Amino acid sequence: MASRKSPLFDTATTVGKIMSFLGVSALCGLLAAGLVFPLAATGGAAASAGGDILHEVPAELQEEPLSTPSHMYASDGETRIATFYEENRVPVDLEDVSQEMRDALIAIEDERFYEHGGVDAQGVARAAVHNVTASTQQGASTLTMQYVNNVLNNAAVVSGEGNFLAAGIQEKTYADKLREMKLAVQVEQEMTKDEILEGYLNIVMLGGRNYGVEAAAQYYWDTTASELDHQQAATLAGIVQAPNYYRPDLEDNVARAETRRNTVLRNMMIHDFITEEEYEEAVAVDLGESLDIQSNEVGCIAADFAEYFCDYVTEDFLQNDAFGEDPGDRAELLARGGLRIVTTLDADMQRQAEDTVWDHQPRGSQAAALLNSMDPETGDILAMAQSTTYDPNDELEDWNSTSLNLNVGNSHNGGLGFQGGSILKPFVSAAWVEEGNSMDDNVDADRTEYRYGERWEASCMPRGSVTLLQGEGEPDAYRISNVLDDTEREMTVDWGLFHSINTATMATANDMDLCAITDLTDRLGIVGTSEGIELGPLRPDTPSFVLGSASITPLVMNRAYAAFANDGTVCTPRSILEVTDAHGNEYDLPNADCEEVVEPDVVAQVNDTMINIAEQNLYVGERDGDAPFPMAGKTGTNHNVSGMSFQGYTEGVATSAYVTRMNDNNRMWDEGNVPDDSYAGSVAFPLWYDFMRDAAPTRATGDFPEADDSPFDDRRSGYGERYAMSELGPGSGSSSDDDDDDDDDDDD
Template sequence: MRMRDGLFKMLGLCLLAGVLVAGILFPVVGAAGVMSNEASDTVESMSSDLADDPPPLVTTVTDREGSPIATLYDQYRIPTAPDQISEAMKWALISVEDRRFYEHHGVDWKGTLRAAISNTSGGDTQGASTLTQQYVKNYLINVTYRDDQLGQQRAQEATIARKLKEARVAIQLETKMSKEEILAGYLNVVEFSRQIYGVGAAAHAYFGTTPDKLTVTQGALLAGMVNNPVANDPWNNPERATERRNFVLDKMVENRKLSEEDAERLKAEPLGVVPNGPEKPAANCVGAGPEHGFFCQYVEDYLLEQGMTKDDLYTGGYTIRTTLDREANHLAKQSAEEQVGKMEENVANTLSLVRPGKDRHEVVALAANRDYGPDAEAGQTEYALPSDVANVTGAGSSYKVFTAAAAMATGKVGIYDTIQSPSSYVSQVFSGSPAPCPYIAPYTRGYCVTNASEGGSGSMTLQTALQTSPNTAFVILEEQAGMKAVVDMASKLGLRKTMASNAANGGAVDPEAESQEVSQSQTQFFGPSANSPGKGSFTLGVSPTSGLELANVAATIMSGGVWCPPTPIGEITDRDGNPMPIKEQPCEQAVPEGLANTLAVGMSKDDLPGGTAAAAAQGVGWDRPMIGKTGTTQVNGSAAFLGATPQLAGAAMVFRPDLPNGGLYDGGPGNVSAVPGESGNMFGGKTPARTWFGAMSKILEGEPALPLPASDPRYERFD
């Protein structure tokens, strides 16, 4: 039986040899139906694929100065040229895998016949694949079909058809590439386990060195791994790895590249790999560390939104120079942690900073009290706390900025006009209250609202209302401007993703419902619909909000009403160093410049005595012109502060990322209320404002105190 099987194998190999010769001498596409059109195409395109479809490389993310902060990859690979690989590494590989490498032309006929005879006679089975053939197979597995399991299986099938295809490609490669190029090509694509591919990455990860400095024993260990990287892993299986390394040393002796005496001496040496596993960077934004991880995550999210695929991002070998200011980010995180410790249970305190401008809004910093990372017990999280909408609660009365802007834009009120601000108010226009208003009028239905401790009473100018934040005044302005104008204004000024995920799609949670379960099933609109004018609570900022977009609102106002996407991208270059542009949304004049400038003047008193952020400003000795607005949600469950100077805009938010269930205290700092559902004492003028002023006062130290733009008379008074 064994002899019969061997004869069949011999016949198959003879057929293989005959077809290969025919394929070399004549333009034959296939033989006896063995070679398909696909195989022929692969033969013709393999060489060009090496350039057009190069191996996956590591993408490097840097700060604005070009210093790396993170690496993104599926395969950790460091490209290595032929002259950057030590002779010891080359000869170790050749000796164990293909000792006649420099003699054959892609297929080792002598080795093939030897393997056939050995297999036929019942000896050890031998594959006889040359390094060129192995290069073809590894290229198909690790590059062409790296995300295609079926393709990978086909590339490894023990069939004559597959061998024929592989051998013919190998022969053609030998006519187009030098031996040194083939050897280096193989050593650049082959796997060494643990997401490590190629000798450049292996030299660094296994030995902390470069491939040109690999020693005989190091080269022998790596050469011995390639036929079974997992089984020969030196950390998991040191005994087997040692046995395999020593086998390679023996093969080097047989190939006359090492003396027997030196081989015996080298066999006694330890493996010499770095302790505790390979030295390689993290494969994702965790590698950016606890301080810069949130920024890295936003870079990834942003590029995916702009059309780049995750596969391209993680394999393209790009260098992404971001707009991250390391010092500003450090100071932002420091300020956030000073207000709320990173180990405070279910409390996030974030600060997002954006640079205003009429041609770009560059993101400068994205920080949080929580560290970025996978270890929740160490206070880490991989939620994009400073930039995403998910896992974030409302921004409170900071939304009153949109109501004020909408009322000014529709000609209902000027910034210096007097508006009503009663201590309580029942709107007959908006829905919202689940029951009558017993604390206002026992038998009156409608949307009931009273002023919080931040607000005032009676009447006041719109500028003073923005400073003191009475709830009733802005619900009345909502009625006058119309909810559609207010909701549209929020989107125009910067809450684009926020509005798309909340008010615009009807998926927002109703914060006034009696239970979370009821509100989720209702999925009511905050904005107007066919059957409702909208929910009056919109101006009180009850829906989830992106802190970064809130910062960009301040940047839009400070940029004369010009909205630009909050971009984290400075420049992207491809693996060859060529610039790679991305299609970002263009900037647009979201609101008239006069309106934006007048709104800025209206927001310029929040840091002054009587303003809701005055205490926080005084605490750092703030003396710069600025705009600002605080916000607090019901039961003091979250709070925010948005503000800007002409040089820098930002928003700080404190909230409970694992769903709200009670208020926050300001005295822990940031402790969660002890009783679920109980109100706390948190306000936007406390933790968020102190976070903002604490960071901005240091970041802007030494910068000139620039004036705010002048107001436009067209938006000052309409009375």
């Protein structure tokens, strides 16, 4: 930091001339003791002369808002999620500070506070004598001067100049001291004594990140400023002299903090703030044993719950230019602006989600169960949970302790997502219907291989088509297979989606324009990564994308499925409802961002199938017999059984459920130990259902609209015979394999 040139030492000024005349060294000693300051108590010619001198001292009290913590709340505006701060401060009125605390501070820092006019004449004289006769230096700062000093320091921090005075990086110059003294007199003319004392008690540093007596009382003893007793008040008043030297929460500091406390108590007795009996009682208290230190961690790691959602909201905040020009400014606002941030989180739903993911935690390490829920009509994120411990300090050495948010992507401290698998298949069906076809059209699902070099229609690609390219060492054809026996035959698109038949999905895609599928996924906001390609829209140049070869995050997938719960209207995920600053001013935030991208009748036709997939799952029958409310969705099982998912929804809640494992062999279970029923319908669906069984009824659970031209009025109850074909249940007719050169190409 460049040194600052003070006008006090410019010999062209009156003050500079006086300093040159008297000699810098001699006058500095006087200035340090305050002897040239015009004291209201001295009056006469000396005061007048001093006033002339100080008239040229630059003095403007640059006040900035005090740094106060920001709080993040759930959507009810009452349930606190987390607190953010650089300075832990809870401003209070003077009437809410105990008399013991006021007395202790005055007794040790400024016993004539209510008598002087900003600078204490007796204190100045005492300091002058001491500084002339002793080898040590003594100051004469009053509480008013200290208040001014703290205000100036706060302004320096807010303006970006840094807290160099308080930090001891640069000592105060005599110019600084004179300015401080002049400002103290000005403050005394503009504020009452009680207002000054109140300001000081709220601004002063009291060890670590604790500023002000209310925050300090809460931190050291889990009490309030109004309840501080003599020994507690004396401890805090003693900290003022050297905040980090006397803070008693550090083991090495306890003894000296207690000694300093006793000094304060002695002063309180000398100046008749307490009796000798009260003094003896207070000094007898063991300071170390009296402490009840509260957690001082801040941010999402100290969140009461919903840590991963908290992290997501923080990233949303830092990326929103409504809160500052750049991320640094926004971070400063979050840490110091005293904001009230109300999020979209449903607190009860979040707690239910957290309980459920831990109940369904996969066996072994490096495994996790995930849930995220949103409101289909607004995009509001209602819950976000995963069965790992949130820890920003862990660098993925322990999969079960991480800050990596598996529900989201890189932009929000997440990953690349998971291969979509069969949860991509409903979009193929929807595109098929958009092209003017029907879910009851037949496709030739008997084809298990497609020759390399064969052309597929893709109107958005060069020459209007794509070609399957053969890789080195690959067989002559791209092969796929199904799990269910006797399914390589002609079938309806509806039947193929219900049983998740790979050959049916590929046949459907082969009979249509691949770009119609990617156009639909683009409108629904589906982005992913494939074969190391940068994150972006799904690409029609590799037909295997229809079987879920791209990696997509659960939140992105949930957004797309939520459109099927909302008659084809998709909404941008939203995490923040309102933000209000410390003065009650509300920031201008956008409303829900929604757009109809699929015709409602198209959605209704595809929903006919997905309703049966969800409601006829065996787990529903085992738990409740019949589905307790209308529901729909689709299962997906990823390559090597490393992950399973169920994307499902009711009228009022869309929820993404994932069970995943990432380890050396990338399998959910060890080799030779894969249960016979290890498909998403029996692993991910129970996770989804156990959560939604309690969460969904808190919001709308009405019937989904029926398609205008549905050929079968009884379709939603006519799957009995079809369902009986497989003990695995609906959606389980394929096994995931997302590598183009393998025999089985997808999912569940």
